[in-house]
Amino acid sequence: MLAAGHAAVDLYQGAVPALVPFLVLERGYGYVAVSGVVLAATLLSSVVQPLFGLLTDRWRMPWLIPVSMVVAGAGVAAGGVAGSYVLTCLAVALSGLGVAAYHPESARLARIASAGSHVRMSWFSLGGTLGFAAAPVLVTPLLAAWGLGASPLLAVPAVAGALVTLPAVRALTGGGGGTRREGARAVRGRDDWRSFTRLTLVIVFRSVVYVGLSTFVALYVGGGAAGAVALFVLFAGGAAGTVLGGRLAARWGRVRTMRLAYAAAVPAVAGVVLAPGPAVYVFVAASSIALYVPFSLHVTLGQDLLPNRVGTAGGVTLGLAVSVGGLTSPLVGAVAEASSLRVALACLVVFPVLAWLLARTLEEPVGA
Structure with a gap:
């Protein structure tokens, strides 16, 4: 149930890049403008994510999970029908706020439900990944048939996901909500902030390349059906x-x-830029697989590095460090407008190199 809810909320992170070709087609937005929309979806999320992590470390807030899902869906639904560029950015920023609010508390409950298992936590993370994957499959046919005016229908998965998640939330919390978390730090180990900071930088580097690909790969392969496939x-x-x-x-x-x-x-992302014709799809798949193998591992590793601040760790590893990549998307868009999309995507190759170099400085937490 938690994985299904994770799929529903992360669908709205994938929905924003899926909106990009339609914003270009129907409203005439340029590369910088559409990357600004992606930035709006991630900027507010990045800023408030640590706050939600701190709040969920201090207070039990299970009610935040279904509420945040509905907010995420409402923002994307409104973004497609907003009457101006500013209102579009504000709407997708609201969606980003919902996504930010969801992740810290859901990561804490997923840790309880998975009993610390890496494999089980990967299934929770898989839910979010499937939500991303479902976004173009849902968004592209809907908007291709009826245009951006049909975007309010995109709120339906959020409501459905909230209803599915509620029984799991009640089961894991005993129906409680909003009560102070007492003695949560008494029996746990020491927080390793130095290693956690390095891990956060690894995730940021991963986020830059992944958000860059998700924002521009559809346009890079030609948009339309080819872009949806990519x-x-x-x-x-x-x-x-x-x-x-x-x-x-x-x-x-x-x-x-x-x-x-x-x-x-590293070679997978380079292949996206260098591969001719349909071979690009092979390297897009390889890049995604390589960038997502460590995704759920970031979460459990971060929680083990900060055993007294599990909500904060979950918020950063599932949310903040992931969404920070969107902050660089306008720079990628600017490079694309100044030269070409090929050059802009080629610049992304450096970031998995940096992630690999920094990951070499990390070690497994003692006793994890």
Whole structure:
């Protein structure tokens, strides 16, 4: 149930890039303008994510999970029918706020439900990845048939996801909500902020390349049906990588798996830029798999590095560090307008290199 809810809320992160070709077609937005919409969806989310993490470490807030899902859906639904560029940005920013509010508390409950298992946590993360993958499949046919005016229908998955998630929330919290979290830090180990900071930078580097690909790959392959296929391949490859990551971590450990994944991401992202014709889809899939193998591992590793601040760790690893990549999308758009999309995407290759180098400085937490 938690995985299904995660799919519903993360669908709206994937919906914003899926809106991009329609904003270009129907409203004439340029590369910088549409990357600004992506920025709006991630900026507010990035700023408030630590706050929600701190709040959920201090207070039990299970009610925040269904409410945030509805807010995320309402923002995207309004973004397609907003009457101006400013209102569009404000609407998708509201959606980003909902996504930000969802992740810290849901990550805490997922940790309880998974009993610390890397494989089980990967299934929770898989839900979010499938939500990303479902976005172009849902958004593109709907808007291709009826235009941006049909975007209010995109609120339906949020309401459905909230209804599905409620029984799981009640089961894991005993129906409680809003009560102070007493003695939560008494029996846990020491928080390793230095290692957690390095892990956060790894996730930021991953986020830059992944958000850059998700924002521009549809336009890079020509938009329309080809663009929808590219986005689906990107997001679906992430689903495969998420499941694979949990299994590899159970065998090799999280940090080793992370290092191998980022090493593999370097040639995969380079292949997106260099591959001719339909071969680009193979490298889009390979890039997504490599970038998503460590995705759920970031969450459990971050929570083990900050055992006294599980909500904060979940908010940062599932939310803040992931959404920060959207802050760089206007720069990628500016490079694309100044030169070409090929050059802009080529600039992304450096970031998996940086993630790999920094991941080599991390170690498994003692006793994890």
